[in-house]
Amino acid sequence: MSQQHSNEINELLLEQASEWLVILSSDECTENDRQAFKQWQQQSPQHQAAAKRMQTMVDNLTQLTHPQNQILPSKIIRDALDDQTKFEFEPPHFIIALLALFTITLAWYLLPIQYWMADSKSSYDGWRNEKLTDHSDIRISGHSAYNLHFDQQQRVVELLDGNILVDVAKDAKRPFVVKTKYAAITALGTRFMINQTDGQTILTMLESKVKVETAQQVQLIYAGQQAVIDVSGKISVKNIAPTLMEQAWNKQSLAVEEMPLDQVLGILQSYHRSKLYYDKKQLHSFRVTAVLPLNDQQKSLNLLQDSLPIQINDSIPWVIYINKKD
Structure with a gap:
């Protein structure tokens, strides 16, 4: 080990x-x-x-x-x-x-203390829109937090944790960058979603493109693509349906296409107070294509359990175990 x-x-x-x-x-x-x-x-x-x-x-x-x-x-x-x-x-x-x-x-x-001191944060069931000083829009949901570092040279959003949908206002003199634990994402267009969870950054491009810089590589991500950046900085890209992704967000749901189950659970965790315990390696091989409600934890977990060979145990208050069936 x-x-x-x-x-x-x-x-x-x-x-x-x-x-x-x-x-x-x-x-x-x-x-x-x-x-x-x-x-x-x-x-x-x-x-x-x-x-x-x-x-x-x-x-x-x-x-x-x-x-x-x-x-x-x-x-x-x-x-x-x-x-x-x-x-x-x-x-x-x-x-x-x-x-x-x-x-x-x-x-x-x-x-983490950074959450409580963040410029903006939301709770597990939070959904709201925020207008930035440069007229960009950020929609924030779930247990999320970010800091703003705006000056005359740059516009930086430091995403500490959670989920945002960004609609970037044009400003040729000041690049718009979202920094996560594992990547710096520079907007070269307008709209994208980011989910920052434990061990991964998930970028979903809705319109135009962004430049992603990590410790390992630099890559352009285009509309209709989804990139997963892991702790080492490796970028994995696949094609998705951007309209479906945004429509699901607007309905307080999560749309995923062939996403590994452990990544899905990582996103769901940010919307639910109960702690989800699972073995990432054990569940990674299960692929999920679904639209999951983010305002109904039991329903979303039941949908996963009904469609995958997994077992969910919630006998302990505020603790949920997800395991592969024997």
Whole structure:
């Protein structure tokens, strides 16, 4: 196993452990929840290590924020690790402290500070149009965020995460560039869509063309083409139906043509609060051609499950597992 793959697994397990922290600390936590956590952390030594690391982190955070109560937050995971079935709480001050600690945990592991400080951002169910100072239009949707860097020489949109549809206003003196984690996209025309997800930038050209520059190559992408840029900067291009793509956006839906399932799930994640867990390599071979509703998570996942040999498990609140059927 490569170091990179190992790190991805560790981060995934830490996210799961933090979600268990919320479940176990809830007033609605049941004996079944505690048994489910026990089963989860017994899956492997890595699961146990993730739970213990989360316990240590909670201890450290408590010492920074509420040193007089430092035993209480750590007790949440420690009791579960020790398979104790009785949890003692002291509301409301403990719940308030826990929420503060978990907010910090989310900020560290799940919600980058750049999102909260972005010039523009939207929530998972957000859809809106924005007019820029140069008269360009940006439509933003889902859990998205971007910064603007406009001056007399350039117009740069720094897309941190999420989904935008751009209609670029003409300005011969100032190029219009969208920068993502993996590419710089310079408009040589007007309209295009970008989905920035974990591990990929997806560019869909609606009109005219753009120049894409990555660490590996420079390439022109034309109307009717879709480019996927991966973490290494490799660009993969295929033909699509641009009118269908934009019509779907206008109806708060996602249109995909022969797109690998893991890429589809990456886009869907930005529209849904529940965390989607899946093995990218395992699902990459499945190709999806569909129009999926982005305002109805259950319906979109059901459509995928009905048409592909996959199994969806949503038995844990706010967590959804997507696996290949055995």
